[in-house]
Amino acid sequence: MPRPSPVADAVRSMFESRTRHSWSLQELHESACQQLGNADYSSVFRAVTAMEREGLLARIEVGDGKSRYELMDSHHEHVRCDSCGRVAEVPGCSLADAEATVRSATGFVVTSHQLIFSGLCPECASA
Amino acid sequence: MPRPSPVADAVRSMFESRTRHSWSLQELHESACQQLGNADYSSVFRAVTAMEREGLLARIEVGDGKSRYELMDSHHEHVRCDSCGRVAEVPGCSLADAEATVRSATGFVVTSHQLIFSGLCPECASA
DNA sequence: ATAAATGCAAACGCTTTGCGAGTGC
């Protein structure tokens, strides 16, 4: 029996709650503080890093300088709003043949990809 | 007649030389130092920022925490090697219809996108 | 006693800004 780890457990539960599709460290930290009363940023960081190492999480970079993390289950792409920074997920984008194209064009063996659309979210577009 | 600006000119010439398809600030800085004997990092930064503001350059983020810049001419995607970090360009990727898909799936108005493949470059793959 | 999780503080890497000095016009 491992010793209890409230912070790591809290982080895990946030991902499992599916409240968001992706979490920044800051969001995880805030949420952990709410949930536990207090939690250290570095503890959250370490919990996330461990989960990433275990292959439970994927780290995504949408280009705003902040790392985001999400559950490894289904691969999908992202849209980020140029105006407010909101990030939504785009399900079901298949790029299987694009990878073959890349391989023949560059010689790189493609193991993964990340497609980031940017534009305006519905709220910002109407404003 | 504007007054001369050696650093900005050097930066501009680097992009025009097409020695690389994308430049990090560090690479631009090193190259500017070689070319001019000396140049300040912030001057390079400002030159690049200005060119970006003028629409001459696009800033790309491949997920390694460093900003890269490239000429705005032809839009293309990128492959980054997971092992050595090398970045190559993938010409001719068209994602026009994907943008329509995103719009109907998320409501976001897509204005641009960035697709980053990652994997192994030929050198790393053979090692 | 041992190993692990946490908190605290500081280091780090890269980007960005404030400001004063130099210099063509």
Next chain:
DNA sequence: GCACTCGCAAAGCGTTTGCATTTAT
């Protein structure tokens, strides 16, 4: 004199690490 570029130094910002403490086994 003015406006602009540059260099220097420092601030920011997010991530990462070192270290000492606590605590369950």
